[in-house]
Amino acid sequence: MQRVGVFVCWCGSNIAGTVDVQAVAEALKSEPGVVFSTDYQYMCSQAGQDMIKTAVKEHNLTGIVVCSCSPRMHEATFRKTAAAAGLNPYMVEIANIREQCSWVHKDMATGTEKAIILGKAAVAKVNLNAPLTPGESPVTKRALVIGGGIAGIQTALDIADAGFEVDIVEKNPTIGGKMAQLDKTFPTLDCAACILTPKMVDVAQNEKIRIFSYSEVTDVKGFVGNFDVTIKKNARYVKEEICTGCGACLEKCPMKKIPNEFNLGMDNRTAIYIPFAQAVPKVATIDPTACTMLKKGKCGICSKVCTAGAIDYTQKDEYIEEKYGAIVVATGFNPISMDKFDEFAYSQSKDVITSLEFERLTNAAGPSAGKLLRPSDGKHPHTIVFVQCVGSRCEACAEKGKEYCSKICCMYTAKHAMLTRDKYPDTEVYVFYIDVRTPGKNFDEFYRRAVEEFGVKYIKGMVGKVTPEGDKLKVQASDLIANKQLHIDADLVVLAAAIEPDKSARPLATMLTASMDTNDFFTEAHPKLRPVESPTAGVFLSGACQGPKDIPETVSQAGAAASKVIGLLAKDKLTGNPCVASSDELMCNGCSSCANVCPYGAITYAEKEFRMPDRTTKVRRVAEVNPAVCQGCGACTVACPSGAMDLKGFANLQIMAEVDAICK
Amino acid sequence: MQVNEYKPLIVAFCCNWCSYAGADLAGNNRLNYPADVKIIRVPCSCRVNPMFILRAFQRGADGVIICGCHPGDCHYTSGNYYARRRMTALFSMLDYLGIERERTRLEWVSAAEGAKFAATMNDFVQQVTALGENKRLEDLRCKK
Amino acid sequence: MQKITGDILIEKASALLSSGTVSCVLGWKKGEFGYDVTPAVFSSVEELERDFVYNDFCGANFSKYLVSKTRKLEGKILVFLKPCDTYSFNQLLSEHRFDREKVYAIGIPCEGMVDISKVKATVGEGISSIDTDGDNLLVSTLYDEEPVAVDFKSVLAERCINCKSKKHVAYDELLGEEGDVIENSRFDEVARIEALTPDERFAFWQNELSRCIRCNACRDACPACTCEKCVFDNPASGVENKSPANSFEEKLFHIIRAYHVAGRCTDCGECSRVCPQNIPLHLLNRKFIKDMNEFYGEYQAGEEVGMRAPLVSYTTEDLEPGEALTRRDTDA
């Protein structure tokens, strides 16, 4: 039996508003083991923590129960407090009387009664707690960044800058990501290429950074500090180290009608291609679905024209195994498909385009060399309609669009509208919106300029239908403020498509055992306090894979993720989670049930000698858990028929004591 | 005046990563559900031993619900898949023994589904309340 | 009636003992009344010739004994395994419970074993001897002038009526002819109970389990229950109990026991054979087997060494518990 101290937190009025905290403290006083019980306004404050420390000394406490907010919030805080008071940090249990009590129950009597029961359960558990000491494991001082967009680039540069090796795995032939496709960036209107390409070059030239382009992660094993990752380098049929990126092969390639992904299919590329001039690595790649040599064994022109001799039609996919201490996910986003939005006639008319396509149309390196021309006839559009929130904030139609706000569309639409009016003052520009959301530094000023200085016509309301008619696009819309229907004959309609996480994120999350939300965005360990960490130790989040983000936000998160990685890699040893499984070898049958269900391969078997009570010796096979590999899920504890396997911190007896306390 | 209304006792085992966080989110969003639900935090739904469930019934629980991450989302990759098989087997056995199947439930609640958590608990409490007291798996010695 | 005689087995065992291939023999020893045979360790030809027997009452499954005997006894052990015993044998090997190298397994055919309580229900108490005559048992009693003829098939043990296999899935040597896996209706009774109303099911099991005296015979005879220490015997487990103090504890023990062997139980039927209270315990184990077959695909524990039991594997498409129950309802 422990000497337990109970500390009931008011959390201001958050708890005290619906729970009689004094009554809780008083009721728990008479629980077995409890020698001290009190309440205080904010247990997590310095004063509250000091109160715990003093009580530990004065009452010789061996266990602490804090009745407060969720353990997900402050368990770590109070464990530190316990440690500072000279107790083992794992002698602390939290009764969650805020999130799971005071905030969900309205009645004081009900709340108080439940808080007491939750407190009793915590006391019952802490009475069975044992001091735990975390195990140690070494750290591989190298980081892996998955995704080579601006998020991945920034993270990699920052980690490398601190002196650690970084590998970037990018599924496309070049790094750069979505930002490389942009023209100008809001709200400063500097050219995306001008600020991105120097960073790409930095990456290429950094000795600490390796780029695995045209590659993907196929397997992840291990755990924080010790990941074993398999990277598949797709065959690009060009020897990367030899190719100089001269482009001679591109000129001679006879297959010239391949839709160019980089320009979103608005122009063509060759079968052997370099996505864009500033690509990094600047190496050609043969598209095996388009190349006649690879498909039919006929052609081979690129090989003939390549003076460097870089072409290799026999190249095979290569699998590389590497060890990493930390993994950063920077898999980014894509605009959603417009297939389901027939009302905007996207598939019927070439002149209905997405904002990203608009971005390419206005880009000097784009299909129209920066001139804003209609894709259908190459004519100048005189009336342009921008439609916001296409598939965003789409509450009613979850299968069509997304419930969330894509966050970046308001600003880039303002940018597009402003730039159009700036370059082509004779153009009428309409923007249809639900709300204009401009929370960001200089964002609202930017939007106001578009309206006030550049005369963009912002109309609150949604476009109902776009109908191609002759060379016009008939736009039917409603103006909610004027409360009337509008009919606009537009030359070009630009859809601000919602953005969604890249499709590669879901399988990656499974490999990483990192959790995702229902929209396939990676979940952070804590939305406020640990926004760049995944709940899976050693996995960090950078950029739009975690949620819609603009460039400034992405870059700051990228830096934050990098600093977390640096903090991890700077350690020589990691102290693990001590709440791991362990087997009582006297009870263990060696039957392998536990190892069969262990997701981490943490359990091995050994033949051990046992001295029996009758003084004979018997050799038996028993399970052994590697505490550095075990993540403490507890699957093995239930698979074990003899109950030999138990989980520290969540032991059978502890959980049953909680059950008993709750049910009594 | 309110007559002594029957209040069931519900034990909810919630995995730390998704469902417990989902319950926290329900709290954050002030989504009400009956105080009859008492949550026990476990690292993963695969930590829930059938013995814990029987124990809860023995000690007077009227319903037991196990909540874990959605299939595919387990923090430990596969824990909830094992939990699903185990609970399927156990619940089916309890049903075979004539114990009301409505007293047990397995639900997937993600960390983002505070609303689902509250709704699930409201629904489960209602379902168990309709059944009344657990008589078939009770241990009279534990009666108050 | 057994097709193979004890004499053939004695001859075989004697030869292996004499040649030094094995150092002892796990076999059946004759008792007082013809039907009360006891598993025994024979270490000489003389003992074999004097006491070894193989008849219609040799139901005991020797596989489990191998766990303790291979640890305790020196040299190789000869064990005679009936077809159903071989499944337990494999299952124990899958669980690394004994050293295969220390065992010489001889598969022997089995025509089904007799449940003596069925014989007694027919002829009454006072059996003085039992002989065979074709398809009949000839039972002499203290009270009948002439031996009473009892149809062999009518007194077969339940598990043998529903025999799942005459095929040996493991052996070093096979005596007699190899049989086949049998189409059987062993799940019919489970299905019948499933089709009852919950109240009827509850009443059925309440009646059955209320007879339990917690002698642990089911557990101690079970070849899947080979735990070094059972959770119910371990005060540190938190669930230890020694007697069924009330109906909850009766259920707890039997649910958990069946759950612990779920996916590992080969359906050998020893639990029901040894229950002094004639509780149909196999219907609990079979329920799990039936469920897992239906939910996760056919699986026969012990069919091969090293198989992954349904509860220690999964697919991402598995049924939810509610779906599983509903599906069973609609199937029924």
Added chain:
Amino acid sequence: MRKCSLDKINLLFAEIAKNAVLYLPVDENDGSAVYKKWEDGTAYSNALNTVRSPKDFFFPQTENLMGFKTLGKTIEVIDTRVEPDDFVIFGVRACDVRSFDILDRVFLSEPVDSFYASRRNHGIIISMACTRPSETCFCKTFGIDPAEPQGDISAWKTETEVFFKSNTAKGENLLTALDGILEDCDNNEVDAQKAKINAVMNRLPLKNLTTDGFGGGKTAEIFDSPKWEELSESCLGCGTCTFVCPTCQCYDIKDFNTGTGVIRFRCWDSCMYSDFTKMAHGNNRNTQKERFRQRFMHKLVYYPENNEEIFSCVGCGRCLSKCPISMNIVKVMKEIGGNKGE
């Protein structure tokens, strides 16, 4: 001697059940018989004996001794004792009746087990002479006459009638109370019945089994016999023999935490169990051989040594028919005692 026609037996039961709870053997579906509470319509079994012995009525498998109620850190002791109702057990066989003498010597000697004593005081035993002994019967080995069962009232059954004779004041009082149904009679039919039984007894396969080689003082002689190893070789260590035995009287005292208190109860224990009499240092009988030996040494050597050479086996044969591996006291007596019982 009094008698009652079998036609009227239910009237008799009804009369008894007016003032006491009446238990009697009833047939189960599987052919076995168990003691059940008599209610109108309950049929008396013709089976030789029940699977569980009637010791359960005096020494139940679990029995609450006392309770504690905890409130916070305070403990209150609660008397959980429930005074049993008067009860009558009908149809107890001679062997089982003897078992009460054996249990009495344990539970009623100082210090008296008041729980047991109370049940003994409240219970009346109506025995029943055997009509069809089984091959597993060997009560004669222990000097028990199945034709002359003891108890508060002895009874004999023929094809048409049941005969009663009281042996104790309790028994006589009950028979007197049943005067309206019973009629007086002579001993002739009972004597004829006894003769029939004795004739069968001489044909039983175990008729010649003796206790030679056992009894007080034999410890040194047989304790180290190599036969124990052989006999116990296949013992599963289950408690079947113990729990069906009418004379096994070992129990364990355990506490059950109810969440709001503790119930202290006793429950049957078996010397065959590996944790039997486990102490702080561990177990004093570490192998199944030692545990197996203990059971038979107790019945055949230790108990007689302390109880005027009375063996604590009554030859009821339950362990012979119920042991999962058919190992039993007869096989032990034959192997160790050196008499073949032929």
